[in-house]
Amino acid sequence: MYPIINKTELAPKIKLFEVKAPDVAAKSHPGQFLIVIHGEKGERIPLTICGYDLKNGTVSFAFHEVGKTTQDLGKLEPNQEIDNVTGPLGNPSEIKNFGKVLCVGGSVMIAPLLLQAKALKEAGNHVTTLLGARCKDFIMLEDEAKGYSDKVYIATDDGSKGNKGLDFLVELLKTEKFDRCIVMGPVILMKDISAITKPYGIPTVVTLTPIMIDGMGMCGVCRVTVGGKMLFGCVDGAEFDGHLVDFDELILRQRTMLPEERLSSVLAEMNGGCKCGRNKT
Ligand SMILES: Cc1cc2nc3c(=O)[nH]c(=O)nc-3n(C[C@H](O)[C@H](O)[C@H](O)COP(=O)(O)OP(=O)(O)OC[C@H]3O[C@@H](n4cnc5c(N)ncnc54)[C@H](O)[C@@H]3O)c2cc1C
Ligand code: FES
Structure with missing residues (x-):
């Protein structure tokens, strides 16, 4: 326990x-x-x-x-x-002195992103961190981000805090050069950031979150396509080259269990709480 x-x-x-x-x-x-x-x-x-x-x-x-x-x-x-x-x-992130690193975190994944930002800062990188979320309520750990970064930007989908959307990043990359970009967050964010960094040739590392069962390379549920090859999210990743990932396939595969997930929530609601029985109210 x-x-x-x-x-x-x-x-x-x-x-x-x-x-x-x-x-x-x-x-x-x-x-x-x-x-x-x-x-x-x-x-x-x-x-x-x-x-x-x-x-x-x-x-x-x-x-x-x-x-x-x-x-x-x-x-x-x-x-x-x-x-x-x-x-x-899964495999540890590559942490070394790349030069200037752009770390992008979306919503809940801001928390693990900051562990990487801290390690990259300690390895001597100049770290720029972008915290993103759909609205200001989901921008978290801002003080921690400032502690581990040379610069912090904020972006929200609705513009309730910081920049509205990612257009500012498109402008930023026209004037500022980065040697590496790390993205952790919803698949759509990883897809969008990878598309933004690609024309500038900035190596972009994304953390993929396909549906997993064993997490140890045995069940094959976490298959992802990267550079035309089928790989396993759990043992080959969870980090992959964002410019090579088939994000559309990943989005479709993540939705395959949606009816069962909805049913599970409804049944739990009807049972009045937790399926393990401990937290029944
Ligand atoms: C390697 C890896 C690392 C992850 N790290 C985190 C993390 O640090 N914090 C965190 O909150 N979540 C993380 N996730 C996603 C997390 O595992 C799922 O949100 C969780 O399994 C949902 O379980 P549930 O029974 O509560 O919801 P479910 O009933 O299973 O699903 C509810 C909703 O969440 C969506 N969902 C389920 N699984 C995933 C998934 N793998 N990715 C995206 N959406 C999903 C479903 O499509 C559905 O809309 C990670 C997933 C992977 C594969
Ligand atoms: S989760 Fe089973 S092979 Fe990756």
């Missing part, structure tokens, strides 16, 4: 958990992910590592309550326990 040490609400329905898991923390690196299981019969959900503390033996992850499992997880409080935290999985 994995006790929750700290719980922070980063934004509406977005929680950050720090969990005691010394064996996981000892091997964790930026860019890797965990498979979290809540409840004896709970489903396995992949969540990206956004911090680890070797001294205290803890690992942190942030999650958006989008469906049944993440909503159940969000009800847990410090001192309660999570049944299983497996990891670290």
